[in-house]
Amino acid sequence: MPQYILGISCFYHDSAAALLRDGELVAAASEERFTRIKHDAAFPTNAARFCLNVAGITIEDVHAIGFYDKPMLKLERLLLSHLQHFPKSKDQFVRAIPAWMKEKLPIRKVIRKELGSRRTPIWFCEHHVSHAASTFFASPFQEAAILNMDGVGEWATATSGVGSGNSLELTHEIRFPHSLGLLYSAFTGYLGFKVNSGEYKVMGLAPYGQPTQVDRIKQLIDIAPDGSFRLDMKHFDFDFGMRMANESFFEVMGRGPRDHGSEGMEPFYKDVARSLQEVVNEVMVKQACALHERTGMKNLCMAGGVALNCVANGHVLRESPFERLFVQPAAGDAGGALGVALWIHNMVLGHERTVEGDAPHTWVMDRADWGPAFDSDAIRAVLDHYGAAFVELDDDEAVARATAKEIAAGKVIGWFQGGMEYGPRALGNRSILGDPRVVDMRDRINLKIKFREGFRPFAPSVLAEKADEWFDLRGHPSPFMLLVADVKEDKRTVPAVTHVDGSARVQTVTAESAPLYYAMLKAFEGETGCPLVINTSFNVRGEPIVCTPEDAFQCFIRTHMDTLVVGRFLLRKEDQRPYPEIRDAREVFPLD
Amino acid sequence: MADAPQEPRPQGVEVAAPTGVAQPSGGVPARVPDPVPEGPVPFYTRFWRWWLPKAGVIAGKQNAVLAWLTYHLGLRPVAVFMRRQDRLDRVTKPVGETGWHEREDPIHVDPDRIRRPV
Structure with missing residues (x-):
């Protein structure tokens, strides 16, 4: 019987759930993608159900549930802050206490009620230990130094220490309010x-x-x-x-x-x-x-x-x-769900962890698509429901080629493939794509498609083997778009992804981690000689990244996107009828 | 408060309860299902729809009063006692002095404390 561990993070911002099976991640997602409320902090009921459904289990099959921080220690900090500043702290106190009484103090009861769990043990992990576990136990390193820095956890705002094998120790910390x-x-x-x-x-x-x-x-x-x-x-x-x-x-x-x-x-x-x-x-x-x-x-x-x-x-x-x-893709609080689950697997239950050497390797996080994925039948049902005009392509190769051609023609593409990403970055599964060589592409996407500030930069996705030719990455991979590097002087032919200081936030793509996206990049290189495309998240300003084919279709209709490639289906804007029932994005999603 | 104009709320995706069958979509419907047409609404449903928002407002006001009382009556004596202690370490220290503290209480490996939210 496989051993399942469910991790939960919630009640501050970016709540999420993650499920491990024998130490390997099965599914993980942020609650905001289901509720369509950006940075939703509510208990991640939908995300937890999704995780259980992917594994085909119920909550009673779960061996342990983990919560990503220690609420009582947080309350201690809150009370001390209020006491030290009495009575100036009244407004914050009056505002904060109801949530504490309702959800945060009776957290064990809330977890049991929301998940319908009766007997599964619940473990509580310090906030920064969750962060540390989310990065070290997901890393390809057998031993590493660990550095965490965020707003605040319980008391710690920054911690550092060492991880080795299936254990980690945070030895130093900086404490609130210094953050x-x-x-x-x-x-x-x-x-x-x-x-x-x-x-x-x-x-x-x-x-x-x-x-x-x-x-x-x-x-x-x-x-x-x-x-x-x-x-x-x-x-x-x-x-x-x-x-x-x-x-x-x-x-x-x-x-x-x-x-x-x-x-x-x-x-x-x-x-x-x-x-x-x-x-x-x-x-x-x-x-x-x-x-x-x-x-x-x-x-x-x-x-x-x-x-x-x-x-x-x-x-x-x-x-x-x-x-x-x-740095794993959900490095913020959403990653706490993964962190606490990995902490239970490695440090509480004491499973061996080997990621280097000859012994069989344990799980390493090398991709981010741990969210819902939809088959062609489900997608077709959505398109038929809306009466959308589409072309069905034969196979993945045809999808890659057709998309590359559209991008090369200067069109802006909504790209919806495979599982949704875990973490705030779109990494080629729920992305808006464009040609980085087109001078006005950044303004087009910022102002007409995402309705966001004109200064916001776009990131490039590049074939991993070509990354060093284009960017000053010095051989370091950046699969989760968490490194910024300068665009090489002789390659500054991609204005849409080159920031004003000559830098770019790079995502390197390999055939192993994202075969279809890689094939599309290869096809684009074949068309144009340029091995990179613009990759920005598939949403508009104020909206969480799209989750379902319906979200994608609605976003496509609401904006000035030219083409939607959803699974094997290709839709062009000019072929679609008007959809007065789909409201303008700016009416639905408040600007952030 | 109940009559205040509300921001249009985005339509969310309700995930199906776990069935024990593995699905890559995780029970997430590709499209939000059409709402089931409602029959005549019974009296008690109309009553609760009318009363609950009002009850919520009343409860909110009670909460605010209770929170105010707790704050001023419950916390004031403790606050007065602690007023002079800098438990938050807010006082300015000499420039350049390290801000790192050694962690002395590794509670994440304490078998008793990992079972509790403290």
Whole structure:
């Protein structure tokens, strides 16, 4: 009888579920994809059901359930914060406590009720141990140093340690309220974006500015030579108030915050974004160097929301002594579900873990398509229901060739194939694709298809064997689009994926991990000589990435996308009738 | 509150309850099924539809009052006692001093504590 372990993360943001069978991932997904509410924090009932259905089991067949943090320790932090700031903390307290009483304190009861589980043991893992397990136990390394950095877990905001075989130990931590993730979020709000949602926009904005505000930011944060840091808390309110920063913060920065949602972006705010990125790079590189000095390891595993900052990841790889870096695709809180399940398998149940040498290897995360997949019959039923006009292609090779031809003709393609990705990046299963050589392609996709800010960059998917010809990756694979590298000087012929500073967030694609996507890239190279395409997530601004064929079809109709390739079916926009019953995306999904 | 205009909510995907049969789609329908047409709505259903939002608002106000009372009556004495302690470590320290703490309590390997949410 196989041993199943179900991991759950929820109640803060990006709730998710993941299921292991004998230590191998069977299925994993974020709840937002099912509820269609971006960053949904609700208990992941739909995601958990989906995972059980993929394995063909019920909750009673599950050997153990894991929850990704220790709610009581979190409550301790919350209460201490409120007590220290009494009575200024009243508003936050009144707002936070009902959720604690209803869901977070009786978490064991909530899990049992939502999953219908009566006897399955439930284990609770520290937040940063979940992060560490999600990266180290999924990595191809037998031993590695581990660095986690996020907003905050229970008390820890950054942890470091070592993983070896089926065990890991986090030996050092930085504690709340000193948090690089919360500093980043404070600036996200300052720059007029939504906290806990718009952080990646700050990263995309940074290359447009100059690092002229680094000195001001360093009045807010003291960085030690070992990469540790302390925030000067007189400038921040996040540990007790309803806002991240206060007037003192604005005084230091010399200007008030940018209005949320305002049009245009003054150069000052671009400079702030760039300066913040420089500070984050400095902290991450210093921490990595100090960790290397302490552990002497060659490999580094990173997790936590800050590890989704692929610009800083690139700096760590290039400027620290570590030789190899692994960041799994759901490095943020959604990955906690996978982490706690792997922690139970390896550390609680004590299963052997071997990923190097001659012995049979245990599971390594080399792909991200752990979500729902749909067969041709299910897709055809959806298209027939809508009366869509489509062409059915014969086989995968025909799909790859036809798609490559459409892209080469300058069209924007909705690409829906195989299982949905786990984590925030679309990696060639739920993607919008385009020709990176077309000069205005970025503006077309940003403004007419995704309805998002014009400065947002697009990432390239490139054939793995051609990656080093085009990008300064120095032989490092980047299968999960979590590394930024410069486009080589002689290859700056792809303006749509080359950011203003000459960099690109690269995804390397191999035939083993994504055969159809790889075949499509090969066909595109055959058509054009260019082995890369634009790859951005299949959604519009404010919408979670599409999950089902129906989501894909509706997104296709709502936007100015030219072609939809869903499974073996190819649909062209000009062949479709009007669909007044499908409402405009901007009415359905509030802008983030 | 119940009468306030609501944002249109995206239509979600309801995943089928586990059946014990393996499916790559995980029981996710490719299309949200058409709603079953409703017959005449019984009186008690109409009553609950009318009453529940109001009950929710009343409960919300009660919660707010209780939270306020808990905060001011329950926490004030403790807060006054703890006021001078910097348990959050907010005080500015000398520049460059390390912020790393050694973790002394590896609770993730303590067999008792991994079974509890503390």
